[in-house]
Amino acid sequence: MVRGTRKLSFPQLFKSFEFFCAIAVLVMMGLIVAEITLRALRIGHIPACDEFVQNLVVLSIYFGVAPLQQRKGHIRVKFLIDRLFEKYMPLADAFAWVSFLAFFLIVLWQGYGMAIESFTSGERFTMIPLPVYPIRIGLVVGCFFMVLQLLIDIVFSCKEFLKWR
Numbered sequence: 001m002v003r004g005t006r007k008l009s010f011p012q013l014f015k016s017f018e019f020f021c022a023i024a025v026l027v028m029m030g031l032i033v034a035e036i037t038l039r040a041l042r043i044g045h046i047p048a049c050d051e052f053v054q055n056l057v058v059l060s061i062y063f064g065v066a067p068l069q070q071r072k073g074h075i076r077v078k079f080l081i082d083r084l085f086e087k088y089m090p091l092a093d094a095f096a097w098v099s100f101l102a103f104f105l106i107v108l109w110q111g112y113g114m115a116i117e118s119f120t121s122g123e124r125f126t127m128i129p130l131p132v133y134p135i136r137i138g139l140v141v142g143c144f145f146m147v148l149q150l151l152i153d154i155v156f157s158c159k160e161f162l163k164w165r
Contacts, residue, residue: 014066020059020063031049031053032053057136058135062142075077100150105147107139115136
């Protein structure tokens with residue numbers, strides 16, 4: 001097994017996340033180009049374009065982090081890790097993933113609270129008459145799968161470290 005690949009994972013689900021992120025980025029680019037063109041030609045503007053783009057950015061980021069973690073595509077500063085013996089690399093990976101896990105658990109917890117509050121209060125966007133809670137639920141779902149992927153990576157990393165002993 002190549003270092004960084006995992007047998008236990010969510011490949012089909014993550015492919016759909018990646019597809020959604022790609023579509024969201026294309027829609028954002030189209031909206032931004034259309035908005036800039038309309039303003040440059042002094043024809044007008046797209047109402048609530050900034051709100052659409054902001055929400056698509058949030059969704060594309062949080063739906064994209066778990067598939068990226070699965071492929072080990074995050075950029076890491078490895079000047080300290082490269083000096084370790086190879087048998088300690090999985091332990092260093094596990095330490096990094098535990099710190100990521102702490103961060104994403106906090107984001108998940110706070111995002112869940114905000115999604116519930118948004119749903120119960122009926123909060124809506126300022127420029128468009130749509131509820132806010134679907135975007136916040138999307139953030140929670142993305143963070144949830146990142147937490148699951150990090151837990152999987154931590155377990156496999158610890159197993160890999162114990163295999164060296």
